[in-house]
Amino acid sequence: MTGNTLSGRRAQAARNDDAILAAARAVFIAEPDAPIGEVARVAGVGISALYRRYPSKEALLATLCRDGLRRFVAIAEAAREVAGPWEAFVEFLRGVVDADVHSLTVHLAGRFPPTPEHRELAVRAGALESEILHRAQRAGVVRGDLESTDLPMLYEQLAGIRLGDPERIRELRRRYLDVHLAGLRSDAAGYGPLPGAAPTQAELGARWNRPAES
Incomplete structure (x- = not known):
């Protein structure tokens, strides 16, 4: 040969x-x-x-999720280099939403057994996410009652927008992300504190547990 x-x-x-x-x-x-x-x-x-x-299908789903986590980390690492804390925060959120990372990670959670690599990437992703948020809060540009565990809920809401072709979906997700961003600024705290408590890490992590076989 x-x-x-x-x-x-x-x-x-x-x-x-x-x-x-x-x-x-x-x-x-x-x-x-x-x-x-x-x-x-x-x-x-x-x-x-x-x-x-x-x-197997599980192996394919695991690969998609791993790629999504890698993409999330890359987006966060790039955003971390942006000079302005607010600009870095916006760059990060827009990158995550535009890449539809949530649909390749939590959307597929519980359908395959996570590997050590998945867990390592998830820990890295969470650390970078918290770093970007806390930097913006220390600078006084993001409301202080926002928790890092609130952010996955925003991704989930925006990933649920699936109206029209891919370009229209991207446009609408950007539109409603900007609505969210307006409420995340520190001066939005004039509307009062956020009600209830942010999700716990245990609540977020439970979505990765595989359902018991019936």
Whole structure:
């Protein structure tokens, strides 16, 4: 077997993998309970080609979630370098919402067993998120009664906007993120303190627990 043949096969395998992951994102973001065969159909590959790369639906979901967590960390690390605390906070939230990271993480939670890498990435993501928020609060530009555990609830609300084509969805999510941002500024505290308590880490973490088999 020649080197050119091997290179050609590797290139085809890489193309197949890209197609599978793109199809999986589209299929499982729309319907997490969709069968894995639907991913193969949308990707235009045979089911055997899919199973050679991902032996189960759980393995595919775990990969999507890992990629989403990596993307979240990259967005947060980039936002952390922005000079202004408010600008960094806005850059971070817009990056997370635009990338639809929530749909690749919590939206898929409980459907596969998290790995140590998932947990490490989640811890890193949470630390960066808290750092960006607390920096903005120390600068007096974000209301002080906002907790870092409140932010995932904002992502969840905005990820629920699925009206129209992708460009329209992006536009609407940006619109309503700006509504949220107006209420997150420190001068919005004139409306009074936030009612109730922020979600606990235990409440947020419970969503990653796999449901018991019936």
